[in-house]
Amino acid sequence: MTSPSSAADYRVIAGRLAFPSKAYIDGGWHEAASGKVFENINPATGAVLGTVAHGDAADVDKAVAAARRSFEDGAWSRAAPEERKAVLLRLADLVRAHAVELAVMESLDSGKTIKDCLNEIGHEVPTFFQWYAELADKSFGKVAPTGEKTVAMIVKEPVGVVGLVLPWNFPLLMAAWKLAPALAAGCSAVLKPAEQTPLTALRLAELATEAGLPAGVLNVVPGFGETAGQAIGRHNDIDVVSFTGSTEVGAYFLKYASESNLKPVGLEMGGKSPFIVLEDADIDDALIASAINAAFWNGGQNCSANMRQIIDLKVKDTFLHRVLEKTRALVVGDPLDPGTDLGSMVSAEHQSRVLSYIEAGKSEGARLLAGGGASAGLPGCFVDPTVFDGVTPAMRVAREEIFGPVLGVIGANGVDEALKIARDTDYGLHATIFTRDIDKAFHLAKRLPCGTVAVNGFTEGNVTTPFGGYKRSGSLARDNGTEAVEQYLQTKTIWVSLR
Numbered sequence: 473m474t475s476p477s478s479a480a481d482y483r484v485i486a487g488r489l490a491f492p493s494k495a496y497i498d499g500g501w502h503e504a505a506s507g508k509v510f511e512n513i514n515p516a517t518g519a520v521l522g523t524v525a526h527g528d529a530a531d532v533d534k535a536v537a538a539a540r541r542s543f544e545d546g547a548w549s550r551a552a553p554e555e556r557k558a559v560l561l562r563l564a565d566l567v568r569a570h571a572v573e574l575a576v577m578e579s580l581d582s583g584k585t586i587k588d589c590l591n592e593i594g595h596e597v598p599t600f601f602q603w604y605a606e607l608a609d610k611s612f613g614k615v616a617p618t619g620e621k622t623v624a625m626i627v628k629e630p631v632g633v634v635g636l637v638l639p640w641n642f643p644l645l646m647a648a649w650k651l652a653p654a655l656a657a658g659c660s661a662v663l664k665p666a667e668q669t670p671l672t673a674l675r676l677a678e679l680a681t682e683a684g685l686p687a688g689v690l691n692v693v694p695g696f697g698e699t700a701g702q703a704i705g706r707h708n709d710i711d712v713v714s715f716t717g718s719t720e721v722g723a724y725f726l727k728y729a730s731e732s733n734l735k736p737v738g739l740e741m742g743g744k745s746p747f748i749v750l751e752d753a754d755i756d757d758a759l760i761a762s763a764i765n766a767a768f769w770n771g772g773q774n775c776s777a778n779m780r781q782i783i784d785l786k787v788k789d790t791f792l793h794r795v796l797e798k799t800r801a802l803v804v805g806d807p808l809d810p811g812t813d814l815g816s817m818v819s820a821e822h823q824s825r826v827l828s829y830i831e832a833g834k835s836e837g838a839r840l841l842a843g844g845g846a847s848a849g850l851p852g853c854f855v856d857p858t859v860f861d862g863v864t865p866a867m868r869v870a871r872e873e874i875f876g877p878v879l880g881v882i883g884a885n886g887v888d889e890a891l892k893i894a895r896d897t898d899y900g901l902h903a904t905i906f907t908r909d910i911d912k913a914f915h916l917a918k919r920l921p922c923g924t925v926a927v928n929g930f931t932e933g934n935v936t937t938p939f940g941g942y943k944r945s946g947s948l949a950r951d952n953g954t955e956a957v958e959q960y961l962q963t964k965t966i967w968v969s970l971r
């Protein structure tokens with residue numbers, strides 16, 4: 473992928489974009505049944521990008537009917553695995569070929585930096601479709617050890633119609649995390665993007681048709697949570713829901729399932745993840761880059777953000793000095809400028825929420841060392857990267873998910889205290905540990921109740937490694953890795969009695 477190098481170039485591309493405005497159902501574009509639309513706003517400028525169909529229960533019904541018909545006719549669900557693989561590989565290629573267009577669309581829709589959008593859409597999204605395409609014809613069933621008189625086969629079958637409900641922080645990447653394994657498994661899908669960021673998932677559906685995905689296999693219904701999202705959660709003809717979003721809304725999906733057809737619900741939810749630096753760690757460039765990335769990547773709008781930075785008191789001053797230097801050098805501004813490090817928050821509402829947490833930190837007695845408010849002189853929903861020292865485990869900024877660019881430093885006296893503070897949370901998504909002592913690293917990794925532990929470098933892992941949360945961060949379901957496909961398969965035993 474060759475990409476332009478200046479904001480001016482990206483603005484030219486932006487000027488030429490045609491934004492999707494309708495729901496994508498059964499291989500074509502549809503107005504909402506109600507005729508309603510909602511405005512789609514660029515949070516970095518406040519400009520209205522256009523209007524989008526306001527899907528609700530009637531549109532979800534239509535999408536589920538198309539998905540069910542496509543599932544039952546077998547053109548995808550019973551296609552040979554190598555045929556599914558070929559279509560998904562073509563989709564990966566199409567995303568690569570359209571990566572710049574999709575990245576600009578996503579940046580305008582979300583306020584995310586073009587740098588991040590290009591990385592996610594140019595590299596990660598196609599990698600997901602490619603990896604699960606390759607898995608499609610390399611998955612085997614089992615034969616049970618039942619003896620000479622029987623052959624008992626254990627086979628996996630696609631679960632049917634899946635409902636995928638997505639957040640706004642990585643719009644196309646989260647779509648790929650769920651769609652790639654669901655489609656590779658042979659399911660048909662009804663996908664609802666977040667209302668803040670509907671565009672790239674809609675465009676992806678069109679590209680999937682171009683890649684050869686049969687009509688009705690992928691349906692995208694833009695709309696709001698309480699209407700379209702709830703209709704998916706309560707639908708009696710959706711077999712599984714996979715949800716990524718807040719813990720509060722995840723709980724609704726369990727309720728919807730229990731009040732409808734008891735569909736299994738996979739939940740990927742919020743976090744309040746620790747970043748632990750022990751006294752023996754080298755406070756070098758790599759560690760500081762990880763600390764900055766862990767707190768400020770994607771403007772802190774990241775479920776695995778390591779906002780609680782638990783630093784051994786013996787190295788805290790050095791750590792803080794270097795973190796502040798780097799924080800002050802971060803460029804906040806035009807998301808379409810390739811030199812920008814932090815773009816806009818996704819909406820004015822979310823910006824207010826983040827600012828209210830910063831005020832809570834100040835009033836609860838945390839010591840503000842950098843940032844601390846909305847970015848001066850910028851038109852949209854920007855927040856300056858903020859660093860607090862003197863955060864204590866009881867403060868709201870240490871307990872609740874902020875989902876913005878706030879790094880809070882908590883001092884710890886030794887490894888046991890660091891572990892105690894790190895464990896003191898309702899969430900369990902992620903943790904990072906820095907130490908030169910491999911024994912301590914493993915000790916902490918095993919004692920931290922969370923789905924991913926990164927040692928000596930902040931990372932969420934990649935397509936090969938399962939991602940999900942313990943406690944209020946998730947259910948047993950995992951995205952990514954071979955584990956993700958399990959969400960979209962069911963297990964059948966075929967017991968053959970031999971004569």
Ligand code: NAD
Nearest residue numbers: 638639640665666697698701702717718721740741742775
């Ligand atoms: P959200 O929970 O507000 O919304 C997520 C989705 O649910 C959206 O599509 C929304 O329309 C829908 N929704 C909202 N209310 C609903 C309702 N009453 N019924 C049905 N659907 C409803 O989350 P968000 O603000 O879009 O995203 C941020 C959250 O997502 C954060 O908590 C973040 O930690 C989490 N997240 C988790 C992961 C992960 O893999 N664990 C990844 C990204 C984001």
